[in-house]
Amino acid sequence: MRRRTWKRFHPPGTSPGTLSVPAAAEGKGGLTLVTYRGDSVSERHLAAVAEVPAAPAAGENLWLRIVGHSGETLGSLTARFGVHPLVLEDVVNLGQRPKVEEFDDYLFIVVDVLRFGTNGGLEEEQVSLLLFENLLITIEERESDLFKLVEDRLRSGRGKMRTLGVDYLAYALVDAAVDHFFPALERTGERIDEVEDELLERPDRQGFEKLHGIKRDLLRLRKATWPLREAVAKLTRTDVRQVREGTRVWLRDVYDHTVQIIDIVETFRDMTAELVDLYLSSVSTRLNEIMKVLTIIATIFIPLTFIVGLYGMNFNTQAGPLSMPELNWRWGYPAVWVLMLAIAGGMLWMFRRRRWL
Amino acid sequence: MRRRTWKRFHPPGTSPGTLSVPAAAEGKGGLTLVTYRGDSVSERHLAAVAEVPAAPAAGENLWLRIVGHSGETLGSLTARFGVHPLVLEDVVNLGQRPKVEEFDDYLFIVVDVLRFGTNGGLEEEQVSLLLFENLLITIEERESDLFKLVEDRLRSGRGKMRTLGVDYLAYALVDAAVDHFFPALERTGERIDEVEDELLERPDRQGFEKLHGIKRDLLRLRKATWPLREAVAKLTRTDVRQVREGTRVWLRDVYDHTVQIIDIVETFRDMTAELVDLYLSSVSTRLNEIMKVLTIIATIFIPLTFIVGLYGMNFNTQAGPLSMPELNWRWGYPAVWVLMLAIAGGMLWMFRRRRWL
Amino acid sequence: MRRRTWKRFHPPGTSPGTLSVPAAAEGKGGLTLVTYRGDSVSERHLAAVAEVPAAPAAGENLWLRIVGHSGETLGSLTARFGVHPLVLEDVVNLGQRPKVEEFDDYLFIVVDVLRFGTNGGLEEEQVSLLLFENLLITIEERESDLFKLVEDRLRSGRGKMRTLGVDYLAYALVDAAVDHFFPALERTGERIDEVEDELLERPDRQGFEKLHGIKRDLLRLRKATWPLREAVAKLTRTDVRQVREGTRVWLRDVYDHTVQIIDIVETFRDMTAELVDLYLSSVSTRLNEIMKVLTIIATIFIPLTFIVGLYGMNFNTQAGPLSMPELNWRWGYPAVWVLMLAIAGGMLWMFRRRRWL
Amino acid sequence: MRRRTWKRFHPPGTSPGTLSVPAAAEGKGGLTLVTYRGDSVSERHLAAVAEVPAAPAAGENLWLRIVGHSGETLGSLTARFGVHPLVLEDVVNLGQRPKVEEFDDYLFIVVDVLRFGTNGGLEEEQVSLLLFENLLITIEERESDLFKLVEDRLRSGRGKMRTLGVDYLAYALVDAAVDHFFPALERTGERIDEVEDELLERPDRQGFEKLHGIKRDLLRLRKATWPLREAVAKLTRTDVRQVREGTRVWLRDVYDHTVQIIDIVETFRDMTAELVDLYLSSVSTRLNEIMKVLTIIATIFIPLTFIVGLYGMNFNTQAGPLSMPELNWRWGYPAVWVLMLAIAGGMLWMFRRRRWL
Amino acid sequence: MRRRTWKRFHPPGTSPGTLSVPAAAEGKGGLTLVTYRGDSVSERHLAAVAEVPAAPAAGENLWLRIVGHSGETLGSLTARFGVHPLVLEDVVNLGQRPKVEEFDDYLFIVVDVLRFGTNGGLEEEQVSLLLFENLLITIEERESDLFKLVEDRLRSGRGKMRTLGVDYLAYALVDAAVDHFFPALERTGERIDEVEDELLERPDRQGFEKLHGIKRDLLRLRKATWPLREAVAKLTRTDVRQVREGTRVWLRDVYDHTVQIIDIVETFRDMTAELVDLYLSSVSTRLNEIMKVLTIIATIFIPLTFIVGLYGMNFNTQAGPLSMPELNWRWGYPAVWVLMLAIAGGMLWMFRRRRWL
Secondary structure (H helix, E strand, C coil): CCCCCCCCCCCCCCCCCCCCCCCCCCCCCCCEEEEEEEEEEEEEECCHHHHHCCCEEEEEEEEEEEEECCCCHHHHHHHHHHHHHHHHHHHHHHCCCEEEECCCCEEEEEEEEEEECCCCCEEEEEEEEEECEEEEEEEEECCCCCCHHHHHHHHCCCCCCCCCHHHHHHHHHHHHHHHCCHHHHHHHHHHHHHHHHHHHCCHHHHHHHHHHHHHHHHHHHHHHHHHHHHHHHHHHHCCCCCCCCHHHHHHHHHHHHHHHHHHHHHHHHHHHHHHHHHHHHHHHHHHHHHHHHHHHHHHHHHHHHHHHCCCCCCCCCCCCCCCCCCHHCCCCHHHHHHHHHHHHHHHHHHHHHHHCC | CCCCCCCCCCCCCCCCCCCCCCCCCCCCEEEEEEECCEEEEEEEEEEHHHHHHCCCCEEEEEEEECCCHHHHHHHHHHHHHCCCCCHHHHHHHHCCCEEEEEECCCCEEEEEEEECCCCEEEEEEEEEECCCCCCCEECCCCCCCCHHHHHHHHHHHCCCCCCCCHHHHHHHHCCCCCCCHHHHHHHHHHHHHHHHHHHHHHHCCCHHHHHHHHHHHHHHHHHHHHHHHHHHHHHHHCCCCCHHHHHHHHHHHHHHHHHHHHHHHHHHHHHHHHHHHHHHHHHHHHHHHHHHHHHHHHHHHHHHHHHHHHHCCCCCCCCCCCCHHHHHHCHHHHHHHHHHHHHHHHHHHHHHHHCCC | CCCCCCCCCCCCCCCCCCCCCCCCCCCCCEEEEEECCCEEEEEEEECCCCHHHCCCCCHHHHHHHCCCCCCCHHHHHHHHCCCCHHHHHHHHHCCCCCCEEECCCCCCEEEEEEEEEECCCCEEEEEEEEEECCEEEECCCCCCCHHHHHHHHHCCCCCCCHHHHHHHHHHHHHHHHCCCCCHHHHHHHHHHHHHHHHHCCCCCCHHHHHHHHHHHHHHHHHHHHHHHHHHHHHHHCEEEEEEEEHHHHHHHHHHHHHHHHHHHHHHHHHHHHHHHHHHHHHHHHHHHHHHHHHHHHHHHHHHHHHHHHHHHCCCCCCCCCCCCHHCCCCCHHHHHHHHHHHHHHHHHHHHCCCCCC | CCCCCCCCCCCCCCCCCCCCCCCCCCCCCEEEEEEEEEEEEEEEEEHHEEEEECCCCCEEEEEEEEEEECCHHHHHHHHHCCCCCHHHHHCCCCCCCCEEEEECCCCEEEEEEEEEEECCCEEEEEEEEEEEEEEEEEECCCCCCCCHHHHHHHHHHHCCCCCHHHHHHHHHHHHHHHHHHHHHHHHHHHHHHHHHHHHHCCHHHHHHHHHHHHHHHHHHHHHHHHHHHHHHHHHHHHCCCCCCCHHHEEEHHHHHHHHHHHHHHHHHHHHHHHHHHHHHHHHHHHHHHHHHHHHHHHHHHHHHHHHHCCCCCCCCCCCCHHHHHHHHHCCHHHHHHHHHHHHHHHHHHHHHCCCCC | CEEEEECCCCCCCHHHHHHHCCCCCCCCCCEEEEECCEEEEEEECCCCHCCCCCCCCCEEEEEEEEECHHHHHHHHHHHHHHCCCHHHHHCCCCCCCCCEECCCCCCCEEEEEEEEECCCEEEEEEEEEEEEECCCCCECCCCCCHHHHHHHCCCHHCCCCCCHHHHHHHHHHHHHHHHHHHHHHHHHHHHHHHHHHHHCCCCHHHHHHHHHHHHHHHHHHHHHHHHHHHHHHHHHCCCCCCCCHHHHHHHHHHHHHHHHHHHHHHHHHHHHHHHHHHHHHHHHHHHHHHHHHHHHHHHHHHHHHHHHCCCCCCCCCCCCCCCCCCHHHCHHHHHHHHHHHHHHHHHHHHHCCCCCC
């Protein structure tokens, strides 16, 4: 089934902030609470949001992971942490533009990752982050390996992840999300190269339809990455309180990556536009060539066929001296051959002179 | 009848602020006054604007709904509430760009909704809002179900609509108006998918004309939504006095929707541009194929037809030794067949080598 | 004669501010002085600029109308009112971009109106306004009905025109000038609709040339309206001293009109671009169809013609047992018919399978 | 020889400010010193820059004209007036973008003029101005009539040129340089009109190649005029010390001219894009027409030729009752004619119904 | 092997600042330390970064050149000079966008040079600069002649390079890097001219594929030069502490060069777009011509062939008075000739009248 390229919506006029989790998505939510500090990390599955401790111990950071969209779980976020209903609406309505919104207590970040799925098509995956003082809540659309490596780093204690605050963790997650675009871009680049080779060798319908598919994917990538850049840029701005000064330099690096991604997407778009031109010109060149062969063969034989038709007429040679006397001439038949060869030769000479051969 | 895509105008040089309500629209105006507070809501039909109470009771909010453009009713708005004549001119002249204008006492908002009508075509509906301190005046072009759900929410007392001021009501109406674009977009998306399938399977004139229709609709949607975004952005700005701080966060959500809508419209435009390319390339590919078949059949048979014409000539075989002696050879006829099969085979081999088959 | 789309110029290096009124335009200047106050209005033809009173009576406003470009009359404006020579150069050199320039004593406004003339072509008309404290000088290119309705309003005393200052009069004139674009746009919209119908029904050269004409007109409209918007925007800015606060709200309305006009022009441009696509695709679709018919008829008859040619060969049936024995078979002729019908049928079946029919 | 559209460069890594005057250009430099005040003007040829007086007499202005690029002369400008080496590099390296650079003592202005040369091609001419307090140095690429009229005005004492400072002279020169674009634009406009007429009447290769030439010229004009506008805009800014307040209003006029020029260039570009469309559509329309004629003639005659071929078969009418008995029927031949006329008529009727005729 | 147009990346989620030097690049690093002051310059090969003196003697400047990416060497930069790990990541990950980043102690500059390699293809070369107070560290991707001339100037003591600080040296290197684009552009310009000549003379597939190659190169150049301009612009800004006031004027010159380069690239892009149009129109013009010849020959001979076929029918002239009596007429054969010549002449006349010949 084709995933829509636009967001889910409810009937116009519905009360805003209404949580309408689709039945299919409901009930698969899983809660994990990761508590970490400089020297330790512990993981615990929760049954409900209410189990999250009111205030973490000093020096401790909490990461609450919510997987799947359970109406009940999400609803309790408002009660427990004062999350605005509109935020939850955005969490649930997939296909959001990536964005960053500041609230008094927390920062709301939505990121949309595009990856090539196992079936070869681009798949979208929305991740929402709520960044509080010592608490990071992430809400993922479904179970996936998006943040596998970040989890491993946190567990293993490599790098400075544990010693820095939750804003650094948020950065690491956004960074991982953004980096997931690179394999998708590399794959797209390979597909473009393949199609180019194909079109240069044999411009046909199939290659063009592949190209059409690539262009559609690029449209989606483009639509996903431009707002992503804006969102990350907003994170790096100095007036965002939830992000510490030290984390900003790392976010600038993520920002550079988004710019890079956009650069690549735009370059790919230019390249595919190029290939469309190439394809169309190939098709018309090919038509040209075929027409040339037809023209040459036809124009040579049309007069000859007329001549042989001429001497196939049944005029009575006895009717008068001008009534097809050629038929009875001794050299009539060879003369006709000479005439025909002369015409064919003349035509060929003319074609060559006009550079049609 | 096709609705014009540009605004109604009066003869250049006419006094500005002249109310020229077209005869057809005149006289169908209906006035309803909705009075609501936290715990109650009452609705009353009015005969004239003058019946609106001078000052609402404390804690009470008034919503004056005017349906249809009656010159008299609108005129009395100036007398009663000091509405600027130019505002009324804008209310009456349909096809306005969505906009927000600040005046000393009130805020003037015009929104244009595009929906697919029952006849399958896009229909425009202009709504004007005048937002005073405790009073909201809305002027709708005609009776419609645009705000059905908002009315219901107000009547039922669900949500916080009654407890918040008229600016929240104004927000709810603008939100509903903006949300009406989503079904139109979804329908357009479906039409694009349909046309794409059609064009991929069988590229013909009909599909292309449908595509042309979609592009025209997209032009109208685009023309409607860009200024809409500007207008909503203006509403969210902090220097608009009539909108309370608390309402602004909800308006930011509407703003996000308008951005989303524009995103979708632009993506659709890119997709239709893609489809035009696809169509044109399909047409030329198809022409190519047809030409190939013609060329192959023609180039094979043209020489053969020449040969059979040749031996249909009536040269007198008695005239001399070189006068078509072939006709009397024992193996003449079979030899001609062999020659013709060789020519046809050679041609086919050449075509295959050139990859034309 | 085609009116140039760019401005008149003098040899490069000429002293700036040189008044080179073309001989053809010279000497047709007419001067009218309109003096008005709240309760009265009087009109007087003047022989020279010097007759304008030095200072108007209190509460009196003066409107000096100059029609036609007389070098002498314009020259005396510098002497009498201190108008900068460059301003006069701009007045005389037609084809100016609409603009607003502030000087110490006065405001200089140039507006270019495009209307459809009686001969069906777009005609340009430049109007210059010099707005002083209590004096408005307008310089029109030629006698015309541009400001007919404004004059009438001033004479009749309807509206507030007489009671407000000359800046309101200037506004009224600019408003009238801008409004003159609407009929031109409406006419253009009708032409586009006509051409669209024509092209959908029968795509031919003529329709395309009409479309080309419309596009040229749109280019001119566009070139005229973008700077017009800028100019009017400048007028509405609060730092323009010559325009009173109260007049600004009316000018904002004119500004909205210019935005509307640009919107329409851009929409029309998109629509004509659409129509070009439509036309080109129609032409190639049509070519396709014609080619198909040719191909089908040709490919069916070419083999048949070969067959009948075959049995028209004059091989001597007596020469040997394989020398066209078919000619003497009892069922030879009917068998050939059967063969030919089978070939034709097979071809038609193949065409239908490939969806070429 | 084609003039490059990009700037001369030296090997990467060369010391900046290196003066590498090409041998061809070297040594043709001529120095003229013009000394003027309100009531007098004198001209003197100099042998070297050192002859310029250290300080001009009170009220006197100096204009040092350097024609041609002599390495020695330019080099001495640094020694004598402290001109930065990079400035001289820019003076010598032709093909500079027009620009204005401020230094402590002087203003550096480079302007590039494009004119149609005697051979019909666009020719570039670079002029550099160094504007000091009472001294203007101009460096022209070669002897030309660029500033002929300005010189005349200075000599004749017409206008206020002598009474105002060297900044006014600089203005007059820049104005003259900018005005030189107008004849080039007029010529281009005429060429576009010519090509349009040609293409409308007879769309052929030649017209298209002319159009291609015009587009190339427009590319160069565009590349020259956009930075020109920026440069002049910089001159009009109030923070440029070397330009007196009174001169600024004149420069604003030059600025208007550059805007006008860009407007015209952009309009021309749109017009040529239009003409390309027109040409391409004409070509395909024409192909269409030709194909139609071919199709009609071919499709009418192909079946007829089949029929006459049919009755040219040599089946032995004696072989059996179904062996071409038509040949011996009394009305056989007329019946064939009737059949053929019916077929031809039917075809024509079908073509007419499909609007192919 | 084709060099990727996008940056190397590691698995998403990897710890940022991880140095993953590819095995192929590892170990080829070479360290050179250049110590210079006004009157002397000395060069020394180092084994490790640790050998760089902690603080240079007064008036001495240090230039540390690192060639090749050795993980160990780069790693020690962090230890020795406090270089941020992200900076090193950028140094190692080739295909960076050119950029300038400020840190407390140093400025980080990355520049990407595109040159035509010996195999005729564009080759990328990334150079990183770390500008400290008295120390400049450069890291080059591989041994090359990029900075040959700058080294020579430093060694020879020509110009002011030795007397100015390391910021001037950095400028000189960036200038050299930027100037390396000019030969690449010149070469591209020549290729465009060649292809234009080719396409004007004989529009074929090969020329178009060359054009395609040029466009791909231009895409890369464009992608490289736009961010380069931004980066250099950032260097010229007054708030960059590491760059001295005096060096800024030289950097402004580099900035002008980058603008020039972009101008040229954009002009080239316009020119190649032009050439694509030219090519496509040439192809269709050519097809047109070929079709015309085919049509003319075919339409002339098709009716004639019909006529000769007609009189090749074997109707028995004895069967009746209307059964092909022409065959026995005395002037039958000559009359057929006259008829055929009349038809051919009429056709030719018609073609000429329609301007098809």
